[in-house]
Amino acid sequence: MEVFEQWESNIRGYCRSFPTVFASAKNARQVDEQGKSYIDFFAGAGVLNFGHNNERMKKALVNFIEADGVAHSLDMYTTAKRDFIEKFVDTVLKPRQLNYKMQFMGPTGTNAVEAALKLARRVTGRQSIVAFSHGFHGMTLGSLACTANDYFRQAAGVPLDHVIRLPFESAPGGGLDNLAEHERALEDPSSGVAAPAAYLIEVIQAEGGVNVATERWLKELQRIAHAHGALFIVDEIQVGCGRTGTYFSFDEMDLSPDIVCLAKGIGGFGTPLAMNLIKPEHDQHWSPGEHTGTFRGQGFSFVAGREALTYFDDDALMSEVKEKGALMAEHLDKLAKRYAGQGFAVRGKGMMQALDVVDGGKAKQMAAVCFENGLLIGPCGSGGRVLKLIPPLTIPEADLKEGLAILEDAIGRVMEEAA
Ligand SMILES: Cc1ncc(COP(=O)(O)O)c(C=O)c1O
Known part of the structure; x- marks a missing residue:
């Protein structure tokens, strides 16, 4: 050591x-x-x-390497990426009748969150994001501004701005009454609270202490977001990809997030991958190459990630x-x-x-x-x-x-x- x-x-x-x-x-x-x-x-x-x-992913990866598959391609088209996209569409999107565009970025959760925040700001022309007490969204400055933990925030060295903090449902002061109070503030032109670009939420706060939100509260949050022209962003980075017993932690909740952030488990083998699911009407606000990342869309991660999706065939x-x-x-x-x-x-x-x-x-x-x-x-x-x-x-x-x-x-x- x-x-x-x-x-x-x-x-x-x-x-x-x-x-x-x-x-x-x-x-x-x-x-x-x-x-x-x-x-x-x-x-x-x-x-x-x-x-x-x-084992399944190991075999797929070894075959891919032996066949000289394209391991790195920036965001060029490759067979491995097409196979992954098709499998994701067939396994996750179509059975749920979901229509999302897939955006790949640098293969970390924080990069997915950064991209989601940028797009929400672009779509709405607004700056602030509503994030929650005990929330964890990553370490780069935009995500860190949304992360609640003081130890991590102190390391930023610059002000972490443009975030309105609300209590998570189960935190002191949290719940439906708090959301009602928040909405009253949005409706009062003299409250000093301007409508945000987005609400960023974990259905279950993983790093924050495994705090579980109810469907009722999440639906109300989504309603408020949409009623006030903001995006509803769900950070599924730790709780998605089957962790809770369904592919998305919000499956069976009748929610319709504008953006879903995925990372961690989506690469399957520990091979890094991050992906945002974006409603097409928001996606059209991106211009080509505006949020790049040299390692967006890794060949190995597409191969192993595609294999991971076969666990959801039944x-x-x-x-x-x-x-x-x-x-x-x-x-x-x-x-x-x-x-x-x-x-x-x-x-x-x-x-x-x-x-x-x-x-x-x-x-x-x-x-x-x-x-x-x-x-x-x-x-x-x-x-x-x-x-x-x-x-x-x-x-x-x-x-x-x-x-x-x-x-x-x-x-x-x-x-x-x-x-
Ligand atoms: C919910 C959530 N969002 C974002 C992140 C950040 O992901 P990464 O560490 O890959 O940047 C994490 C990491 O634990 C997370 O749990």
């Missing part, structure tokens, strides 16, 4: 919580250089929905996600009941489940004990008080149960020590 400590920037983060050198990985397990195997409840912060080194994986998600929730519920006196709470949907242990210090200790015992899990939420479980959707049930047992043991040990 000395090489990293000597040469890698002080900015390195996760390696401090998981201090070992990983050498290989398969599905829901990573193995370090000492041969110790870890169950992965972290999955690259929601990238590896289909597991590490997914209901097999999504019903597994619902079953395994229920098992996770049941297990966490039992723990929350055991520590009800300390205010523990369970939140989540599908295979994004979380235990709020109230105290960030304790959550950190619990994650450290998990690591010692062969489980990777990362805290999130205010002060890191929430243990978030996002294993690969393809995790074998035996690994899932073993991971949950390690977690239970770690919580027990930390709570006993604290008692």
Whole structure:
């Protein structure tokens, strides 16, 4: 590990919580250089929905490389990109009767959000964006302005402007009454609150502590956006691509976002890809090449991402996600009941489940004990008080149960020590 400590920037983060050198990985397990195997409840912060080194994607990638497929093409037309687009249309858009244009950009979530913000500002001619408490949208300046976490915001070094912050539905002061109050302000020419370009929302705030919005609240938010000429942007970067038991976290909610931001899991293999779905009437406001990115549309990501979409050809994986998600929730519920006196709470949907242990210090200790015992899990939420479980959707049930047992043991040990 000395090489990293000597040469890698002080900015390195996760390696401090998981201090070992990983050498290989398969599905829901990573193995370090000492041969110790870890169950992965972290999955690259929601990238590896289909597991590490997914066999189907590996084969497709090897075939693509051996056939000298085009690995890098900026945004030129390639066979790999056409195959991906066609598969996405057939698997995701057509069955939902959705009509969206696909925009590829530099392959990170924050780049997708930046592009969405730019377009919303272009379409409306307005500047401000409504974003929510505990929201997380990335690290570049536009996305960071919408991100709520103070630690990240402080690093900007410049003012993070043009954002109106509202409380998320489940945050103090949040809910329908708050939205009504916000709308009254929009309607009052002397309120000092001008109509925004867009409302940017996560259906489930992942980094923010796994806070789940209700359909009713989201619909009201969408109604307000459209009633006041603003765009409704859904950031699906962490909760999309099957994580919640449906392709989009808002499937079955009767919502119609103007822009949907996708990244992380959409590249399939951990191969980076980001894509915005844009309603055609908004897309026409873009001029060619206005939001570029050298690595927009990567050949490997299109190949693996296309293969990932085959998991949605039938209901097999999504019903597994619902079953395994229920098992996770049941297990966490039992723990929350055991520590009800300390205010523990369970939140989540599908295979994004979380235990709020109230105290960030304790959550950190619990994650450290998990690591010692062969489980990777990362805290999130205010002060890191929430243990978030996002294993690969393809995790074998035996690994899932073993991971949950390690977690239970770690919580027990930390709570006993604290008692
Ligand atoms: C909801 C959401 N939006 C945006 C991002 C930023 O993505 P990236 O780190 O790829 O820039 C993240 C990353 O965790 C996220 O969870």
